[in-house]
Amino acid sequence: MNRRSVPVAYPELADISKVGLFREARRDENLDGLTRLTSTVLKSPIVLFCLLAGSRPCVRSDFGVPESWTSGSDLPLADFVCRHVAANEAPLIVGDTRDDPAFQNCSANQIEDLAACLGIQVAWEGTDLKGCLCVMDRMPRRWTENDVRLLREFAQVFADQSEVRLEISQLERHRAEFEQKFSERELKLRAILDTEPECVKVLDAAGHILDMNPAGLRMIDADSLDQVIGHCVYPLVKTPYREALKHLTQAVFSGESGTLMFEITGLKGSSRWVETHAAPLRDANGNVTALVGVTRDITNRRNAEQNQKQIENSLRETSERLRRLSESVLAMLEADRRRVARELHDEIGQVLTAVSINLKVVQSKAHESLWPRLDESMKIVDRALQQVRNMSLELRPSMLDDFGLEAALNWYVRGFEERTGIRTQFVAAAPGYDTPETIRTTCFRVVQEALTNVARHAKAQNVLVELRPDSESMRLLIQDDGLGFDHQAAMVRASLGASLGLLGMQERAQLIGGELEIESKPGRGTTVAVWLPLAAVDAAKAG
Incomplete structure (x- = not known):
């Protein structure tokens, strides 16, 4: 066969150097085996497999290459052939x-060792990588078509082997890059954990410490990680909370997360309240491998909460004592009113009648x-007698005890309308309802105070008083179409002692477990709504 000459081109193949396919990388035994096999099959004493990066051929595998090709200052003959x-x-x-x-430009020594050569380009589909597979002989030789076919098949095998090697090298490079990035991230994470002010710990399923940051070591009074690594945390937890922490650990290794507050005793005897948030730490397959927990010292918060509870309990007890005292005062007041009203009616009234x-x-x-x-004296006595009767009814109308709440309110509303000229309507949703005494007294006094405020301040034309009892509660409504007022401002003034009427109504309702609401705006009238539970009255009776 005659020599076939074609133009020489040198593509950029710098990527090869990145994946370790040059001579600088370790020798590939598979490629060297193929090189020897090529020499045997083609009966050629010299075989070269090279890759080209720019203008630099790099031998990846060779067999029988003379030392003179790589010595001296001349360009190696192999470089020329490979390029x-x-x-x-x-x-x-x-x-x-x-x-x-x-x-002709090759040295005599090189030419002496190379009399004939046959070379095939090695290429990889989808890349710019190029290489060559060459067989050479020290004696002139006539290359056959079969020689070219066999060398081309060997070139394909070399390409396949090199492609696998390339992929492996890329994987190794990626793994190295990943390991470097992972190492960098691990260092960053460790730096973050070391400066984290809260305790961060990693435990196994049995509660043994696998890792803990400096804040955690300080929390349990440990001098170093070596002092506690591999030790169980449960002995640090006070007995009443130990089982709860074990259950939380089991739950975490079942894939759940949780929070727990408990008390610990440090290695040096210090006692702390802590709150831990625990979550599962999983591997790449999603399996739970450890518990990771963030624990904060809540001793100060716990103490503050305990102090707050003590203060709240004290306030609750004081409030209860005040409530009972108010109940007693109101009961005594009602008893005095009843007694004075009876004395006015029975004693002074009878004297004036006589x-x-x-x-x-x-x-x-x-x-x-x-x-x-x-005549004048008798009129004076009659007026005095009427005033005594009115005072007696105002203090405690006997019909409230003798005939019930409905009759007393009906009488009081009619008297209010006669005295003030304001149209006043009384509606009882369930006539004849038997109302407990405490409810009767509270409702009557609220109506008294509300209508007194209407007469003094509202300038109303119409007033509605409605009573709605049911099986569980009593509802009372007093509504007028008067001037209205700023309810919130009035309550503030009342709390400062300016007026006790509003607070008195509210306190009477609250003393028996009820609620009183006032809805009013300037120019829109006023509504006083009272809700009184019968259950609270029954409980008070039972007590």
């Missing part, structure tokens, strides 16, 4: 180098000149 073959798709076929003009009768008897026997004086 030419790798850059051209057509095979290089030279039967006698001494007759070929392309080899005086009036006596004056009438005297008048019937007196001289006519005394009649005007006696």
Whole structure:
């Protein structure tokens, strides 16, 4: 076969150097085995497999290469051959180098060792990688078509082997990059954990410490990680909370997360309240391998909460004592009102009635000149008697105890309308309802105070008083169409002692477990709504 000459080109293949396919990388035993096999099959004493990176051929595997090719200052003959073959798709076929003009610049020593050569380009689909597989002989040789076919098949095998090697090298490079990044991230994570002010710990399923940051070591009074690594945390937990922490650990290794507050005793005897948030740490397959927990010292918060609870309990007890005292005061007040009202009605009322009768008897026997004086005296006694009766009813109307809440309110509402001229309507949703005494008194006093405020301040034209009892509670409504007022501001003034009427109504309702709400705006009238539970009254009776 004659030599086939084609233009030489040198593509950029710097990527090869990144994946370790040059001579600087370790020798590939598989490629060296193929090189020896190629020498045997083609009966060639010299075989070269090279890759091309820019203008630099790099031998990846060789067999039988003379030492003179790599010595001295001249360009190695192998570089020339490899550059030419790798850059051209057509095979290089030279039967006698001494007759070929392309080899005239080679040294005599090199030419002496190379009389004939056959080279095939090695290429990888989808990449710019190029290489060559060359067989050479020290004697002139006529290359056959079969030689070219066999060398081309070997070139394909070399390409396949090198591609696998390339992929492996890429994987190794990626793994190295990943390991470097992972190492960098691990260092960053460790730096973060070391500066984290909260305790961060890693435990196994049995509660043994696998890792802990400096904050955690300080929390348990440990001088170093070596002092506690591999030790169980449960003995540090006070007995009442130990089982709860074990259950939390089991839950975490079942894939759950959780939070727990408990008390610990450090290695040096210090006691702390802590709160831990625990979550599962999983591997790449999703399996739980450890517990990771963040624990904070809540001793100060716990102490503050305990102090707050003590203060709240003290306030609750004080409030309860005040409530009972208020109940007692109101009960005593109602008892005094009842007694005074009875005395006014029974004692003073009877005395004034007797005086009036006596004056009438005297008048019937007196001289006519005394009649005007006696008439005036009898009118004075009658007015006094009426005032005594009104005072008695205002203090405690006897009908409230004798005839019930509905009758007392109906009487009071009619009297209010007569005294003030304000149209007032009373509605009882369930006439004849038997109301407990405490409920009767509270409702009557609230209506008294509310209507007094209407008469003094509201300038209303119409008032509605509605009573709605049911099986569980009593509901009372007092509504007017008057001027209205700023309820919130009025309550503030009342709390400062400016007016006790609003607070008095509210306190009466609250003392028996009820609620009182006032809805009012300037120019829109006022609504007082009261809700009183019957259960609280029954409980008070039972107590």
